[in-house]
Amino acid sequence: MTIAENITNPSSLPPLDAKTQVHQFMLGLQDEICQALGQLEETAQFREDSWTREEGGGGRSRVIKNGEIFEQGGVNFSQVWGDRLPPSILQQRPEAAGHSFYATGTSMVLHPRSPYIPTVHLNYRYFEAGPVWWFGGGADLTPYYAFYEDAAHFHKTLKAACDGHCPEYYPVFKPWCDEYFYLKHRQEARGIGGIFFDYQDGKSPLYRGNQEDSPAKGLDLPDASRSWQDVFSFVQSCGRAFLPAYLPIVERRKSIEYGQRERDFQLYRRGRYVEFNLVYDRGTIFGLQTNGRTESILMSLPPLVRWEYGYQPEPGTPESELYEVFLKPQDWVGWSANK
């Protein structure tokens, strides 16, 4: 079965209340995450800003500043619609050309104060445009002083969420995440990854849009034959896996003391987060260039960042181990404390 045949397969039609179902889930996910994270803080709390978009839709941004655990972070919900998708998306989903669109999603970036707690990112989104619909998103972790068991725990939790729906998901979405969150100009991964996917419409998890470098380009894709409800249910499981994937890491690391050296290294490494988001991240660049809400888009940037010409970690240090081990793709699920 070819890609084109897959897409017009009527068995994958969304239900009439698809948009309502998804946007209510996305709002609920934002609530659930903010509530759980807020419980970790003594004084600082999420502040809410609601906004509307002239062309249609709007959002609900929730931002935390100067927390004991989270130095800065935000969890955004948005729901937008319009006459046409931007060219960058139409190029990947040509079937959506000439149709109006609807998109909703929740996205989050948290920058913890402690260099022992990793920065974390989550985004889940849903699109409808004429004959096509798809889900995208994922979650990934960016440690500074990294722990093997944290990396393994994060990946195992996400893998379990994937495996409950389709055994092909994690083996495809884990390397996709490594590939996407990669800084070419540094030849470094952004962190230890997680899962990332896009264009999921129930056909094949291998389909990556109309990209030249897609592994599915020109292939007959394995038909995963999942309904809209199956895929939505998978995305819900991924979203709900975030707290159990991340909170135990925060609990384990939040009391570790650190000094100026660790803080300096954290601020330096945060520079890579800025470089990735401003140079490569599709969502960020698209938002900035097309009249998005700048403050909500750049909520992903860290509160304090350092750049230093020619920095190199000293061999044999924890800083060097980050580069040598954690910033290269690894089989974290296969990692064991006994190895």
Added chain:
Amino acid sequence: MTIAENITNPSSLPPLDAKTQVHQFMLGLQDEICQALGQLEETAQFREDSWTREEGGGGRSRVIKNGEIFEQGGVNFSQVWGDRLPPSILQQRPEAAGHSFYATGTSMVLHPRSPYIPTVHLNYRYFEAGPVWWFGGGADLTPYYAFYEDAAHFHKTLKAACDGHCPEYYPVFKPWCDEYFYLKHRQEARGIGGIFFDYQDGKSPLYRGNQEDSPAKGLDLPDASRSWQDVFSFVQSCGRAFLPAYLPIVERRKSIEYGQRERDFQLYRRGRYVEFNLVYDRGTIFGLQTNGRTESILMSLPPLVRWEYGYQPEPGTPESELYEVFLKPQDWVGWSANK
């Protein structure tokens, strides 16, 4: 006379030793700047890194860290050649297609420690490719706590350098600078500008490459009829105008005391410099995406930067004056202390 006729005008051919003349000037400019700036510092000095480029050429980076005046900054010389120019340049200069190229230039960014001394950027460059050659570059100032007389002094000095060669230069290159160093997503100028130009081959200062939005698109351009030597001589004057344009500002402001409020605002505003360089700057993005020397390219980023969600300056403060007055295009040359 049309653009195409201009370009094939043989009277504008470069001399046989053009590359030698220009690269020696560029090296000398780097020397001159580093020597003068070094004299402002008690202990910190420029550290030199020479590097070669696999595809042809190399450079000499000079970086200063932790100075009393300059918290971080770099002055780079480079000279590169290769089989073909990148598509982004060929699109602007289609005549260079199918030809090998040579490019040399000096570029500089300085991030002073004091919020009363503006960040400054300079870049001058020269290209040859088959039948075409051109100069580009400019200098611009980014203040934090800004002074009218500093803005006027900087612009008057650059205007004088321009006027000595062609009365059309400053009136064209000043607004071009305002237009180029503009953050669309913030609807803010990067600073108070200066001059900026590209594709200068002695024909018309209005020619801005093959851009859709060029003011010269489809026009018969005024023929400036300047030889290669005329244009090179103009670029030399611009380069040599940098120290007299900037040093008096440093001298006037270096002893002003400041506190945490001013420092916080400076770190916050430095975020805009990062956003501009990573999202919009052609040279930075091109360099990062095409295997340039990352450390030299990102030498332009500030040593310490802050992002804060939803910051707004309080009305009636100096921070608010920066936004209201200095970050909008102004006729700085026409400014007078008596107004």
